[in-house]
Amino acid sequence: MKFRKTKAIHSFEDFFKTNFDENNLWEYKAEDVDLLVELVDLIRPRNPERTEEVNLQALLDILQANERYNKGLSFYIKGLIKQKKFSRILTDAGILDDSDFFFEVKKRVLSKIIPDQPQKDSLEYMLNQVFYLKTDPIWIDKIPDGQREALFDVLGFSSLYASDAADSPLTELLFAMKVLIHRIGGRALETGVMQMVPEYENLESPFLAIQKEFSILSERLLEEQKNYVSPDDMGFRQIIVLLHQCRDYVDTAFKNSAKYGISLRVNQSLLRMRQQLERLEVLLPLLAISETDEARCDTIHLSLNLITYNCIKNNIRSLVGESIQLISYEVTQHTANTGENYITKTIGEYFRMLWAASGGGIIVGILCIIKVMLGKIDTSAFGHAFLYSLNYAFGFITIYVLGCTLATKQPAMTATALIRALERDQKDNELGQEEKHRAFASFFARVFRSQFIAFVGNVLVAFPVAWLGIWLIDITFNYNIAVTKWYTLVTDLSPIHSLALFHAAIAGVFLFLSGIIAGSVANRDKFRHMYYRIAEHPLLKKTFGRTRAQKLAGWYERKWAGIVSNFWFGVFMGSTSSVGVFLGLNLDIRHITFASGNLALALYGANYNISTEMIIWSCVGIVLIGLVNFLVSFSLSMTLAFRSRNIPLTEFFAVGGAIWKHFKRKPMSFFFPGREKKKDA
16 A cells, blocks of 8 residues: 655654654555655755764654654664664675775776665665665764664664574674674685785684684573673683784784785785774674663664664775775885985986986987887888887887986886885974974975986987987988978977877876886785795706896896886887877877987978977977976876875975975075085985
């Protein structure tokens, strides 16, 4: 039998008059959650975040004044929640379902669009229908404790310790804890997880011990028919001790990632174990009470936790944040170690950076010439992408292996070194906040001038090398390779005649990604013990000897991550234009050092017949391209480093002010090292 509402419900009085006075509608909807949905909608504030308190006094007054409403609502809600299973919420909601990160993301995205609907005999179904907004736990938490307890008493609810029957809440709670303990124990015995904690190799596993102790306690509860224990119970206290040991085990595994590296799958396994242990820390205290009032409070808190867990189970932001943080930390830790090599301190280091950047400029100048020649090959867009990618990739690898410098590769590395310095200063309790920021500003000045001199070396050398190369080809073979290409080369540099700055931003993203790749490869190889495996490879030791095998392993450790990242950076740079052609989009890359070499080729190709205006715009474009390359890669790397180290972004404004003060006090220190460099920046 269905009834149609004849008027809108705007108050508790309307709600009770409509559903509990007129024809007793609640009796016909005893199995339906619609009435509870209406009641919660009346309580739910429009803006939970800004609401200071959610007051239920009006509802309590009505229930206390009208026995009919009181009994009707109590009977209705008890009927809804009677024998409803909720263990799945405690064991699964808000906890990683699988070690595959991408599978978990896809699952949660799908659940956001089309929410999972469990069977109607479960409490999860009811909570999905009633508390379906992610902000519901916020306003529920703002209901005064006294009003929650008064509502519990008025409606005559029983505590979770009232019965130990097979379908009782206590049985569901014990089953949920048992499932969590066994799942954690199984995950802890996986090879990848055990590899992270060699310290526990010859010790008794706390995960197996807690399984044993919990089984003894749960059996004792059933035998004694007591339903709870005292907080001083020795068995309960032993379980709490073992729980802390399990937490220490997981924390040690995470800390050891710096020594042994970590894979995404193992990271997800450890993260899942941590989440399950945190859930147990909430549930286990419910087994121990010392006073009667605690039974009511524990029942209310369990109810609130069930609502909260169910609301956050599809939270994608927390999943990505928690899953990526440790991996990004290890990745940025490698880039920070590399970045410190690009930061000069003394005058000698400053000019050595100029020398290394000049070597990079020589190679880039040659790459510019090769690319123009490759462009003349009659092949498909894919063919050009392949050839350009090889040109860039082998050129960048050559620069890296020879110890030369490509200026724009530095920001992604030095940004993380800056954040690590800031993190180190924050942990130094001997320094005041202002002194920490001043020290950071001084360090930033070193980073900036190192970038500056690297840019200078790249740009000033790439131009004459490219010009010399095209001239030598012309006088040797009587062929000007840029005669038909010069207009495109010079136009692509102008910020007003082309999308040069947008293309420079794309290159900045690729520079950032190449730094991520380097850190990822280094972290992966560390986790897989690649250096040790190479050093102890029986065939290598037999062929080259133990000493050479160890040297090869050392070279692999120092260079391989950089080689891989430079290779992929070359692929990104060489294939972007062809991808743009395929998609019908104006995609390309602009890099300051290549821009300098291309300007030289354009001038020679046009026989220097280029308007002064176009030359000026090209020079301006080179500067702006370099600035955009730097800002994009640097800002992306800074953001990742901030997030991976849990440093609040508000700290950026404080250090920004300190940098500006340092610039006003010592502007030249941002471009040239001072004579007193060893003492002050």
